[in-house]
Amino acid sequence: MVRVGLTTDRLVRAGAELADEVGFDQVTVSALARRFDVKVASLYSHLKSSQDLKTRIALLALDELADRAADALAGRAGKDALTALANVYRDYAREHPGRYAAAQLRLDPETALASAGVRHAQMTRAILRGYDLTEPDQTHAVRLLGSVFHGYVTLEMGGGFSHSAPDTQETWSRTLDALDALLRHWPAP
Amino acid sequence: MVRVGLTTDRLVRAGAELADEVGFDQVTVSALARRFDVKVASLYSHLKSSQDLKTRIALLALDELADRAADALAGRAGKDALTALANVYRDYAREHPGRYAAAQLRLDPETALASAGVRHAQMTRAILRGYDLTEPDQTHAVRLLGSVFHGYVTLEMGGGFSHSAPDTQETWSRTLDALDALLRHWPAP
DNA sequence: GAATTTGCCTAAAAACTTTAGGCAAATGCA
DNA sequence: TGCATTTGCCTAAAGTTTTTAGGCAAATTC
Numbered sequence: 001m002v003r004v005g006l007t008t009d010r011l012v013r014a015g016a017e018l019a020d021e022v023g024f025d026q027v028t029v030s031a032l033a034r035r036f037d038v039k040v041a042s043l044y045s046h047l048k049s050s051q052d053l054k055t056r057i058a059l060l061a062l063d064e065l066a067d068r069a070a071d072a073l074a075g076r077a078g079k080d081a082l083t084a085l086a087n088v089y090r091d092y093a094r095e096h097p098g099r100y101a102a103a104q105l106r107l108d109p110e111t112a113l114a115s116a117g118v119r120h121a122q123m124t125r126a127i128l129r130g131y132d133l134t135e136p137d138q139t140h141a142v143r144l145l146g147s148v149f150h151g152y153v154t155l156e157m158g159g160g161f162s163h164s165a166p167d168t169q170e171t172w173s174r175t176l177d178a179l180d181a182l183l184r185h186w187p188a189p
Numbered sequence: 190m191v192r193v194g195l196t197t198d199r200l201v202r203a204g205a206e207l208a209d210e211v212g213f214d215q216v217t218v219s220a221l222a223r224r225f226d227v228k229v230a231s232l233y234s235h236l237k238s239s240q241d242l243k244t245r246i247a248l249l250a251l252d253e254l255a256d257r258a259a260d261a262l263a264g265r266a267g268k269d270a271l272t273a274l275a276n277v278y279r280d281y282a283r284e285h286p287g288r289y290a291a292a293q294l295r296l297d298p299e300t301a302l303a304s305a306g307v308r309h310a311q312m313t314r315a316i317l318r319g320y321d322l323t324e325p326d327q328t329h330a331v332r333l334l335g336s337v338f339h340g341y342v343t344l345e346m347g348g349g350f351s352h353s354a355p356d357t358q359e360t361w362s363r364t365l366d367a368l369d370a371l372l373r374h375w376p377a378p
Numbered sequence: 379g380a381a382t383t384t385g386c387c388t389a390a391a392a393a394c395t396t397t398a399g400g401c402a403a404a405t406g407c408a
Numbered sequence: 409t410g411c412a413t414t415t416g417c418c419t420a421a422a423g424t425t426t427t428t429a430g431g432c433a434a435a436t437t438c
Contacts, residue, residue, distance in 0.1 A: 004416090005416095029394075042417045044396070050394085050395065104343075106347050112348065140363045146349065150343065151337055154343070155339060159301070166325050170329070171333075178333060182367055182370070187370040192434070193385090195386085218426070219424075230428085230429095233427070235385095238427075381436100381438085382435100382436080383436070386431105392425100392426080392427085394424080394426105396421100404415070405414070406411100407410100408411085408412105
């Protein structure tokens with residue numbers, strides 16, 4: 001009996017690829033076993049459960065996204081940085097729809113805190129150093145940017161914009177213009 | 190054998206309640222049958238499939254949301270209307286998390302066109318009549334508003350904002366201030 | 379009251395999840 | 409090198425969900 005060499009890591013990476021190919025909600029322990037040509041039960045030495053697999057894929061995606069974001073932000077500031085970060089999210093979602101969906105998985109609070117989610121918030125905050133916002137407003141702005149990035153990407157990928165006229169690339173760049181303008185002239189309460 | 194009086198409509202409404210209680214992804218034909226104390230197969234006279242059930246719950250949610258939005262917008266304009274619409278989404282998501290999740294279900298294009306999704310876009314556009322935007326910019330703004338509303342509500346409900354300081358109500362109202370300011374001074378390309 | 383339709387049933391197959399226990403390959407150690 | 413232990417994948421089996429097919433009795437129609 002030849003051993004395939006399964007590890008949690010290989011399984012999670014394969015699960016992420018599977019997610020991109022067939023959709024995150026189609027990722028199943030059975031499908032993964034099939035992909036490795038191995039019996040289903042064998043995966044349970046490496047994964048606690050189906051939920052465990054999904055959580056690990058989510059954490060992988062959050063990590064990859066944070067790495068890309070860190071890369072993109074290096075040496076940039078102001079609108080340049082804003083655009084770069086925004087494009088990281090949008091491009092990642094297009095290249096890896098299954099992983100992006102995974103990154104949206106609701107994590108329990110402890111897992112969330114240990115995840116790269118924290119890095120994401122920090123990087124968004126870093127962008128705001130290029131603008132002139134006082135502390136409480138920075139937090140509001142971090143949340144607003146997160147909402148726009150995530151909301152836009154989700155709606156665009158879900159086909160929410162597909163039936164109307166101006167193409168979405170145009171809206172995307174106008175949205176970034178608008179956000180930049182907003183951050184430069186953040187309204188008082 | 191007493192008849193329970195199942196109909197597609199009752200099943201869908203019960204499915205929506207179930208979604209709010211246990212989460213949309215836990216909604217299953219089996220669970221629904223259990224709730225009516227009826228055998229699973231009996232539901233298949235009223236529902237084509239599990240997917241069919243989910244789609245119908247999504248359509249119900251979109252409809253309810255559109256009805257609430259129409260109500261809220263009646264007699265309002267400008268920032269007043271903007272705030273009202275935004276709060277409809279946020280409140281609905283809080284009151285009916287399962288239904289709100291259902292509303293995010295990806296529908297096939299024909300179903301989407303027949304859904305209340307169209308009404309949502311129209312109402313968002315109606316708000317923009319209170320601001321001074323030319324045609325292509327209106328579409329960009331509709332998309333931006335949709336992104337912010339959906340993104341914010343999703344992140345807030347997913348706990349994405351829960352570990353930081355200023356409370357989310359404050360961010361929400363500052364976000365609406367910011368959007369209002371942005372629409373009043375929409376930047377040229 | 380008989381005929382038809384309708385509603386819920388039993389039965390059964392297929393897929394996924396998860397646990398328990400087994401055997402052989404890999405690894406560690408004298 | 410040879411033996412003991414650990415590790416990796418296996419078989420077996422039970423539980424859940426989805427879906428189809430066919431049956432019987434209640435409700436509706438005439």
